[in-house]
Amino acid sequence: MVVQRIEVEDSAGLSWLGSAWLTRLRARTTTYSIVTATIVLFMGVLFVFEHFEDDITVFEYWLSAALLAASLLVAVQVFWMGLRFPAWVGILVILAHALVSVYYIGFSDERQNTIASLQQLPIMAMYCAWFYGARFARVTVAIIVGAVCLAILLGPFGQPGGMLGPINVLGLALFAWLCLEMGLFVRHRMMLQINTDSLTGALNRRGFFEQAAREIRRAQRSTHPLAIAVLDLDHFKSLNDGEGHAAGDDVLKSLVAQWISLSRPHDMLGRMGGDEFVMLLPETTATDATRLLQRMRDLAIHPWSWGVAEFASGETIDDAVRRADEAMYEQKRNR
Structure with missing residues (x-):
């Protein structure tokens, strides 16, 4: 399966921010690397709040500490040194988020982390759609959404009287898939603009x-x-x-x-x-x-x-x- 991603030199990317710092950063790295590092850093910062919970386990403590350290290292590599990520790094980020989400939703009783994982799922679907081909994105998101929905139904939050029910599972799956298709549509439109001659409609x-x-x-x-x-x-x-x-x-x-x-x-x-x-x-x-x-x-x-x-x-x-x-x-x- 061929994985495709949009490079910053070939797209509008993050140019709408318009800052001098971002302009210099874009000259050294790619939009793909910047967005990937931002997502990793955001996920790492969220794990800081784990250490303020009273019922945190030893496993969760060291897991959150390791993920926070890794996210800070990634951010420094990209934002300070201008590292360019290969495509497989984003795939690891997607899989890591899926595994963490399945763990919190299906094997823990922490409502805050469960809600955060569910909120991040549509974002990961759009990320996968934007930087990877349609076939890869659809297959990957379908597997992840299926695993998360199964974790909800079998985990403590999907049991009778739990926080989530079948309607919530259906809504989550539909919304994540909608975000995926929106990302694919915008990506397709942008690639058409990049690759098409504006006067004649032929390829440039x-x-x-x-x-x-x-x-x-x-x-x-x-x-x-x-x-x-x-x-x-x-x-x-x-x-x-x-x-x-x-x-x-x-x-x-x-x-x-x-x-x-x-x-x-x-x-x-x-x-x-x-x-x-x-x-x-x-x-x-x-x-x-x-x-x-x-x-x-x-x-x-x-x-x-x-x-x-x-x-x-x-x-x-x-x-x-x-x-x-x-x-x-x-x-x-x-x-």
């Missing part, structure tokens, strides 16, 4: 190369053909100079809409800049790609040229794009 350079890298790896594993095409509008500068940039923008938007409608669902279209575009065609040879592009060119609302290259074994995307670019300019010269 960053989005195209990210998706293309995954498709190239898949093609290399399966040994299926993979073609890439460079598309470039003809006489686009003359159009801008003669009719204005607004007319040029309209042509770009109309052409991209036409390309997308005429291409196949699994083809990828990206805008590299100006009037230059790149199309990735999975499971397609150079010959088949040429036929497809010729049909698209025959229906074009504005003339454009293209060049096609089929990926060779071990070839990088930059090499393939360069060969397709050379083929495109050769076509322009022949015309």
